[in-house]
Amino acid sequence: MDISNSKSQMRKGMLEYCILLLLKQQAAYASDIIQRLREAEMIVMEGTLYPLLTRLKNDGLLGYEWQESTQGPPRKYYKLTSDGQEALAQLNASWEEISRTVNFLKQ
Amino acid sequence: MKKNISINLFGTLYNIDEDAYNLLENYLQSMQRYFGRREGCEEIADDIEHRVAELLWQRREAGMTAINIETVKEIIDTIGNAEQIAGDGGNAGQGSENTEQGNKFKENLNQFANEASRFAHDAYEKSYKHVKTHRYYRCTTDKILGGVCSGLAVYTNTGDPLLWRLGAIALTLIGIGLPLPIIYIVMWLVTPAALTPEDRLRQQGKEITPENLTQQVKEDSQQMVMPAKETHRGCLIAIIIAFVIIFVIPIIAFISMFGRMWFQWFDMIF
Secondary structure (H helix, E strand, O other), X not given: OOHHHHHHHHHHXXXXXXXXXXXXXXOEOHHHHHHHHHHOOOOOOHHHHXXXXXXXXXXXXXXXXXXXXXXXXXXXXXXXXXXXXXHHHHHHHHHHHHHHHHHHHHO | OXXXXXXXXXXXXXXXXXXHHHHHXXXXXXXXXXXXXXXXXXXXXXXXXXXXXXHHHHHHHOOOOEEOHHHHHHHHHHHOOOOOOOOOOOOOOHHHOOOHHHHHHHHHHHHXXXXXXXXXXXXXXXXOOOOOOOOOOEOOOOOOOOOHHHHHHHHOOOOOHHHHHHHHHHHHHOOOOOOHHHHHHHHHHHOOEOOOHHHHHHHOOOOOOHHHHHHHHHHHHHOOOOOOOOOOHHHHHHHHHHHHHHHHHHHHHHHHHHHHHHHHHHHHHO
């Protein structure tokens, strides 16, 4: 079994959840998100993020609005939609479930 | 000394070296072509361009006056390195490996089991399926006439186009390959030239992924490959020359022979 592959699979699954969690607090633009994920020790290459954000937006979980910036080009601020809130609630529940399962099996 | 170009990125002007400009332009264009064709991905190239602008802004704030090629390479590497953009994320976690916190985090991660990850994986697979094609293109970068031979060398991955060229000439000269010049001209006319980084990947039979594209764009910039435009003017000239050799020379020879006969006849009478 290819461990690094299954690790990266897990990470991918997590990443989506992490982004939803992160955006629940406040709207953020791509560089913010990267910064915060780094702080949370979820190391992500920037390039991964753009397709993911776009997909979440296409699925209706995120919305964005443009904001002018004094620090360079205009920024796309992403925030959770109501569908996104719902999805996050589901993922929260599913995370609880899974971690209970894993903890149980680990004992 | 380098020629410097002024570019406008989202309303801000930057001075950029010419080679750096070509690399950046090539990179952004290939991202545009790559993501622009995929449904729902049209915005991604634009996001990347915004990010490039932001990184340039930061460097300018830090006192950089002109953007050079090293800076552009750095920026491209920051954004990705592509397995990343393609959503593979292979060793994305290596940075956290050594820290205590990182380990704890990884434990947590391991708890988050397959359900979600499988879902995400499927979605990625669906949106980022790569098509691998191996196609013949003429080489625009290494050519003597039309790049037909160097195209063959790249396509078959046999390295040196010189072998193909010498082979073709030798075969023609010893008579076996007499139709070769005509085949050459036909191939020149009907086969496409490798004009874009994507073409050059297909030519080598490599997958078109953002990673390979980025790699190819960088290689092109090293070999000073400019975004090329191809005309068939060279080929037309070759055809005209061939036409001259085949038709006009015999006609001249005939006329001159005829002329000499006429002179001899003239001499005989008078």
